[in-house]
Amino acid sequence: MAYDKFTILKSTAVPMPIENVDTDQIIPARFLKATKREGFGDNLFRDWRYHPDGSPKEDFILNNPIYSGKILVGGKNFGSGSSREHAAWAIYDYGFRCVVSSFFADIFKGNSLNIGILPVQVSPAFLDKIFLAIEADPQTELEVNLPEQTITLLATGEQETFAINSYKKNNLMNGYDDIDYLRAMKEEIAAFEAARPY
Amino acid sequence: MSSQPTTLFDKVWDAHVVRKIEDGPDIFFIDRHFIHEVTSPVAFLGLESRGAGVLFPERTFATADHNTPTINQHLPVQDPLSANQLKALETNSAKYGISHWGLGHHKNGIVHVVGPENGITLPGMTIVCGDSHTSTHGAFGAIAFGIGTSEVEMVLATQCIMQPKPQKMRITVNGILGKAVLPKDVILYIIAQISASGATGYFVEYAGEVFENMSMEGRMTVCNMSIEMGARGGIIAPDATTLGYIEGRELAPKGEAWDTLVAYAQTLKTDEDATFDLEYTFDAADIEPQITYGTNPGLGTGISQHIPKAGDVKDGEASYQKSLKYMGFEEDESIIGKPVDYVFLGSCTNGRIEDFRAFASIIKGRKKADHVTAWLVPGSHVVEAQIKEEGILDILTEAGFQLRQPGCSACLAMNDDKIPTGKYAVSTSNRNFEGRQGPGARTLLASPLVAAAAAVTGQVTDPRELL
Numbered sequence: 201m202a203y204d205k206f207t208i209l210k211s212t213a214v215p216m217p218i219e220n221v222d223t224d225q226i227i228p229a230r231f232l233k234a235t236k237r238e239g240f241g242d243n244l245f246r247d248w249r250y251h252p253d254g255s256p257k258e259d260f261i262l263n264n265p266i267y268s269g270k271i272l273v274g275g276k277n278f279g280s281g282s283s284r285e286h287a288a289w290a291i292y293d294y295g296f297r298c299v300v301s302s303f304f305a306d307i308f309k310g311n312s313l314n315i316g317i318l319p320v321q322v323s324p325a326f327l328d329k330i331f332l333a334i335e336a337d338p339q340t341e342l343e344v345n346l347p348e349q350t351i352t353l354l355a356t357g358e359q360e361t362f363a364i365n366s367y368k369k370n371n372l373m374n375g376y377d378d379i380d381y382l383r384a385m386k387e388e389i390a391a392f393e394a395a396r397p398y
Numbered sequence: 399m400s401s402q403p404t405t406l407f408d409k410v411w412d413a414h415v416v417r418k419i420e421d422g423p424d425i426f427f428i429d430r431h432f433i434h435e436v437t438s439p440v441a442f443l444g445l446e447s448r449g450a451g452v453l454f455p456e457r458t459f460a461t462a463d464h465n466t467p468t469i470n471q472h473l474p475v476q477d478p479l480s481a482n483q484l485k486a487l488e489t490n491s492a493k494y495g496i497s498h499w500g501l502g503h504h505k506n507g508i509v510h511v512v513g514p515e516n517g518i519t520l521p522g523m524t525i526v527c528g529d530s531h532t533s534t535h536g537a538f539g540a541i542a543f544g545i546g547t548s549e550v551e552m553v554l555a556t557q558c559i560m561q562p563k564p565q566k567m568r569i570t571v572n573g574i575l576g577k578a579v580l581p582k583d584v585i586l587y588i589i590a591q592i593s594a595s596g597a598t599g600y601f602v603e604y605a606g607e608v609f610e611n612m613s614m615e616g617r618m619t620v621c622n623m624s625i626e627m628g629a630r631g632g633i634i635a636p637d638a639t640t641l642g643y644i645e646g647r648e649l650a651p652k653g654e655a656w657d658t659l660v661a662y663a664q665t666l667k668t669d670e671d672a673t674f675d676l677e678y679t680f681d682a683a684d685i686e687p688q689i690t691y692g693t694n695p696g697l698g699t700g701i702s703q704h705i706p707k708a709g710d711v712k713d714g715e716a717s718y719q720k721s722l723k724y725m726g727f728e729e730d731e732s733i734i735g736k737p738v739d740y741v742f743l744g745s746c747t748n749g750r751i752e753d754f755r756a757f758a759s760i761i762k763g764r765k766k767a768d769h770v771t772a773w774l775v776p777g778s779h780v781v782e783a784q785i786k787e788e789g790i791l792d793i794l795t796e797a798g799f800q801l802r803q804p805g806c807s808a809c810l811a812m813n814d815d816k817i818p819t820g821k822y823a824v825s826t827s828n829r830n831f832e833g834r835q836g837p838g839a840r841t842l843l844a845s846p847l848v849a850a851a852a853a854v855t856g857q858v859t860d861p862r863e864l865l
């Protein structure tokens with residue numbers, strides 16, 4: 201999937217201080233039958249976000265207009281459950297580019313990186329600071345700097361570094377996904393193919 | 399060149415690494431790619447939106463199987479969503495020049511049945527498909543595994559995927575299998591021994607006399623279920639049986655190309671002193687016909703045994719109890735004699751000609767139990783034709799059974815073949831998860847012989863008594 205390059209993201213954030221947000225909550229199974237990839241954002245957190253009749257649940261964070269931004273801040277063990285890539289599609293399609301948590305489920309992390317979402321893992325203490333800062337001022341901004349691998353609370357200057365493997369970092373900064381990377385190797389692959397016995 | 403002893407798996411893997419990424423996965427070349435109607439449409443849309451083509455369309459093969467009807471295939475497909483997906487497969491295949499075996503095509507059938515039977519699956523290959531039971535093709539000494547939708551797109555566009563190399567496990571089974579013990583029993587036994595997650599993170603090589611003496615159909619049944627113990631896939635060294643199966647098949651190499659294949663296949667075995675990250679050894683004499691009683695394939699036992707007591711199960715008490723509750727069973731009950739409502743013979747696990755022969759060997763001269771609904775679904779048109787040619791259809795008909803048309807059918811119940819809520823089905827497929835064969839369906843996984851015994855007696859029956 202083509203996505204926008206990621207270098208430095210300065211944005212307000214949406215807080216979701218819930219642990220173990222699983223992929224079934226992010227996008228329920230019944231929305232996987234589609235033959236298209238678009239539109240999953242409409243069903244992001246579907247059953248937390250809407251009543252069965254389709255009316256919005258007032259108390260859910262995405263329905264509260266004072267919170268907005270391209271960064272989603274979640275509780276520990278974000279993205280557990282099935283391997284469905286649709287969960288990451290839904291988050292991206294809704295407009296998030298970065299998810300911050302103190303721990304990510306493995307497959308969700310891989311899927312996110314594949315489609316242009318940066319998962320930023322911070323310490324539990326820093327995660328609490330972020331939640332408190334947003335609670336105190338919903339307009340407070342975070343800066344996620346991928347080249348430097350830092351995340352900063354701009355109001356106070358408090359900062360942490362985060363880890364990412366150099367291959368994936370390069371992909372995100374250039375807006376490449378694995379497919380772009382592989383397509384750029386077309387000649388090498390073609391030569392390899394020609395030498396296959398079958 | 400290093401003279402380090404290596405495993406069969408290493409040999410095939412290393413031959414397909416186009417490039418190693420430092421601090422990243424291997425770039426891994428794929429020889430054969432199978433696609434079907436359910437997991438491919440979004441991948442093609444992705445291709446289109448990035449303006450990419452299919453790099454080597456002759457390396458991809460399309461068949462319709464997952465949500466196709468198994469009766470009246472000549473009529474338009476009723477379910478609009480299924481019809482939509484089938485249409486997409488046809489249009490995309492035509493657009494990019496991919497061989498497409500749609501409904502009604504003489505080569506149509508379940509993806510993991512038609513690949514081998516047409517001579518597409520060969521030793522030493524890498525094979526992927528957006529279906530986890532792609533592990534089936536490992537029976538030929540190939541590295542074969544299931545992939546996600548992004549990877550389907552990746553293979554279409556570049557014929558490669560990014561893969562970290564898994565760890566290696568070897569499972570050896572020596573000895574001679576007992577009466578009525580089929581390959582399905584061997585793999586169900588192994589899964590019960592090491593549990594449904596016991597091979598997570600590993601690629602498994604099967605070795606020993608039992609597999610050496612096994613037919614290709616049997617080896618496919620075994621490799622097929624590798625992923626039910628968490629493995630990425632399973633592999634068996636190619637031998638004369640393998641080559642005998644492939645030779646002469648329509649799309650298999652001919653002439654000089656055949657000689658090359660034979661020479662290559664001979665190099666594909668694990669060296670004497672090669673090491674594995676984990677090894678298990680079992681004795682064929684310990685394996686009797688198996689059946690599952692719970693809701694994962696690891697919750698199974700010998701058919702003459704009682705359902706184990708909670709304390710004796712590796713899976714954890716809570717999930718074990720939940721499983722028994724769903725199945726409507728109690729601890730320490732006999733499984734023999736449990737009433738059966740449905741029998742399903744089919745799927746990429748047991749939908750091949752040998753499975754129908756085994757089934758027929760028990761029902762011959764007997765009658766289907768009145769209250770049993772039986773769905774007998776060949777894995778492909780080729781299997782269907784063999785059933786007729788060999789006179790198996792006559793045996794089935796005389797015993798009161800009907801034969802359906804090829805497809806995945808009740809294996810995942812995406813079409814109309816759904817087991818109703820609360821009903822018991824003895825199934826030759828591969829998963830007994832809650833709701834897998836229909837909402838509320840209760841599945842007992844077993845071999846074609848156990849399925850046949852249930853179909854004629856209407857209850858779980860030891861097939862050794864009927865042979």
Ligand code: SF4
Binds near residue numbers: 508529746809827
């Ligand atoms: S028969 Fe079942 S396991 Fe096999 S390909 Fe079809 S759905 Fe997948």
